[in-house]
Amino acid sequence: MNLSQLKPKAALPEPEKTHLKQATQGHRFDAELVAVTKSYGPGAPAVDDISLRIPRGSYCCLLGPSGCGKSTTLRMLAGHEDVTEGAILIHDEEVTHKLPVDRGTSMMFQDYALFPHLSSLDNVAFSLKVRGVATTERRKQARAYLELVQMDHLADRLPNQLSGGQQQRVALARSLITRPKVLLLDEPLSALDPFLRIKMRSELKRIQKELGISFIHVTHSQDEALALSDMIVVMNDAKIMQAAPVREVFETPTNAFVARFLGGQNVLTSDTHQVSVRTDRCRLGRSPGMRSLEGQIAMIEYQGNLVRITLQTTLGDEMTVLQSDTEYFAQNPQIGDTAVMSWHPSDEHVLDPMQAG
Numbered sequence: 001m002n003l004s005q006l007k008p009k010a011a012l013p014e015p016e017k018t019h020l021k022q023a024t025q026g027h028r029f030d031a032e033l034v035a036v037t038k039s040y041g042p043g044a045p046a047v048d049d050i051s052l053r054i055p056r057g058s059y060c061c062l063l064g065p066s067g068c069g070k071s072t073t074l075r076m077l078a079g080h081e082d083v084t085e086g087a088i089l090i091h092d093e094e095v096t097h098k099l100p101v102d103r104g105t106s107m108m109f110q111d112y113a114l115f116p117h118l119s120s121l122d123n124v125a126f127s128l129k130v131r132g133v134a135t136t137e138r139r140k141q142a143r144a145y146l147e148l149v150q151m152d153h154l155a156d157r158l159p160n161q162l163s164g165g166q167q168q169r170v171a172l173a174r175s176l177i178t179r180p181k182v183l184l185l186d187e188p189l190s191a192l193d194p195f196l197r198i199k200m201r202s203e204l205k206r207i208q209k210e211l212g213i214s215f216i217h218v219t220h221s222q223d224e225a226l227a228l229s230d231m232i233v234v235m236n237d238a239k240i241m242q243a244a245p246v247r248e249v250f251e252t253p254t255n256a257f258v259a260r261f262l263g264g265q266n267v268l269t270s271d272t273h274q275v276s277v278r279t280d281r282c283r284l285g286r287s288p289g290m291r292s293l294e295g296q297i298a299m300i301e302y303q304g305n306l307v308r309i310t311l312q313t314t315l316g317d318e319m320t321v322l323q324s325d326t327e328y329f330a331q332n333p334q335i336g337d338t339a340v341m342s343w344h345p346s347d348e349h350v351l352d353p354m355q356a357g
């Protein structure tokens with residue numbers, strides 16, 4: 001893909017934009033789950049009594065390990081899966097038992113699912129055709145959405161004449177042309193190579209902010225969730241562990257699971273309770289007034305501007321120090337060296353022992 005294609009170009013035409021902006025007015029939350037449970041059969045539920053409110057115009061990532069219930073939650077929001085108990089609201093209106101097309105949601109799938117025999121333009125226009133919109137009008141709208149995703153120059157190409165990233169843009173335009181109140185995205189970046197994944201995630205965020213609707217995006221990737229989210233929902237074992245603005249989740253994880261899963265934190269036992277300390281607030285060596293732990297250096301990962309040093313403590317715990325490359329090379333410790341990791345007590349954040357992971 002040519003990088004110049006990724007630069008923001010003309011925005012969505014005013015009438016389209018106004019329509020979408022209006023759709024976000026007059027309600028408190030774009031989406032809400034109220035005590036939602038999903039059981040596929042006997043045994044532990046796939047989603048267990050979760051409640052969640054997604055504020056208007058949010059980029060929200062559902063993050064968690066495989067099998068924790070993220071996709072099931074997304075599918076229930078879309079109406080592709082019935083809820084066993086509880087309620088779903090979109091723009092404050094209950095949609096629990098409504099058909100997917102009547103909810104105001106639109107889903108973008110991992111595999112894009114484009115029609116192979118239709119051009120980009122006709123793929124995007126397809127849902128308007130189904131709704132009986134006249135050819136000229138639907139093509140005009142499809143062109144506007146292709147422009148939004150910077151694919152108008154390839155409007156006549158068939159899907160097999162497009163790269164993966166380009167197909168994804170077409171799929172995104174196709175999901176947006178129905179003017180959803182909430183766009184649901186299931187691992188939308190997982191099929192892309194790492195370079196394109198980073199480009200596309202900033203594109204997704206730009207488009208979400210431009211339209212002002214909420215995007216709810218399922219991902220396994222901590223980096224992706226941190227980069228994209230206004231709000232992160234961390235799930236584990238069918239439950240929500242924490243749902244909060246991105247910085248709050250990173251800086252004040254509720255429990256050890258969230259701290260470990262999001263990364264960038266050490267989980268330590270201090271007296272009787274568990275605390276988290278950011279790895280970039282830890283350093284090698286002792287200093288007055290700092291707490292410390294001794295161990296052996298088990299791993300050193302050079303990351304360019306930063307170096308990640310992992311210590312195995314005498315108790316068998318792993319602790320990580322994230323140092324600048326300058327600091328690291330000034331000391332130049334090696335694997336197998338005995339070292340001390342220290343941190344300031346004020347950098348400790350107390351974790352909830354009830355849900356410790």
Ligand SMILES: Nc1ncnc2c1ncn2[C@@H]1O[C@H](COP(=O)(O)OP(=O)(O)OP(=O)(O)O)[C@@H](O)[C@H]1O
Pocket residue numbers: 040046064065066067068069070071072073220
């Ligand atoms: N159609 C189904 N029938 C029975 N069990 C299912 C079905 N779909 C999902 N499950 C189970 O529900 C649980 C949650 O699955 P879900 O797909 O929601 O997880 P996930 O967090 O999206 O995982 P992944 O990241 O691997 O896609 C899992 O234990 C899974 O095996």
